[in-house]
Amino acid sequence: MSISLLRTLILYTAVMAAVRIMGKRQIGELNPSELVITILISDLAAIPMQDLGIPLFAGLVPIVALVALEIIISFAALKSRTFRRLLNGQPAIIIRKGQLDIEKLQQLRLTTDEIIETLRKQNVCSVADVKYGVIEPDGTLTVILKQPQQPVTAEMLGLTPKDTGLPLVVISDGKLVHRSLDLLQLDARDIENRLRNQSIALADVFLMTLDDCGNTFIQRKAGI
Incomplete structure (x- = not known):
């Protein structure tokens, strides 16, 4: 029992360290390579945790190798725009001037129900209110509203609000x-x-x- 607990603690620490090394982005913002490596690391850690017959070292080595691979891939993506676009994809405009791009929706296999639901979550009542809707590489929808529907700002009202910083x-x-x-x-x-x-x-x-x-x-x- 004590050996199993010790192995669990060691593997937990290794996985936590691996996630910290790979960066601070949330699960929803992981690009495909990061998501795949995160899933693989969790699976690799579970095997020696459950099977005491497998040497602990055999579970740690693949985790270290995957983290090193992710760092190399991230560095390559940072230096090469072409590699970054190949790895992560690129944004896709699905709404232009209040009209859905049907062809682009079919390419991305997105339904109108999914688009309307996402717009509602961003407090957008109608597609007609959207100037541009962009599907980002991480799958989120960025919305740029038409001028009449944009929120009123202090600049529009000619006000100078009290300055604030980061608390x-x-x-x-x-x-x-x-x-x-x-x-x-x-x-x-x-x-x-x-x-x-x-x-x-x-x-x-x-x-x-x-x-x-x-x-x-x-x-x-x-x-x-």
Whole structure:
């Protein structure tokens, strides 16, 4: 039992490391080669995990080989546009100026029901509202609306909204997050001064976020 548990932990760690090395993209955004390699890695890890008669090394070697192959393929795709298009495909325009491209839909084997469903998920009521609809290489549908249907922006209204930056967690459950402070080029004293101005103790803060524009959000711990 202990050997089986140890092998499971080792293989789990190896697969997690492999996924981290291959990148941060989500499953829905994997290109075909990444998806195939991810499936193969999971299958290869399951075999020695279930069969104790197979040497652990025999399961780890193919995983390392597949990760190395994926890195080589990714590097080649980065350097060669032709190879990248061959590997991942290219975007396909299926909607032009409010009209479906029937021939392109047939090539991609997409039904009108699938297109309408995807548009609804993007809060688009009608194909007629779409100037261009593009199927990306990862299978997602990108929609560019016609001018009258585009959302109103502050620029259109002649407004200048308050500037905002990327909010970073600087306090989590009463403890400072030093990596966020380094990114904001602040130190613990700066945060303590901000809290002191609002008569709040560091230990009483459940969450505090701060961006590079000075916008702050503070939530105290429950019962305080």
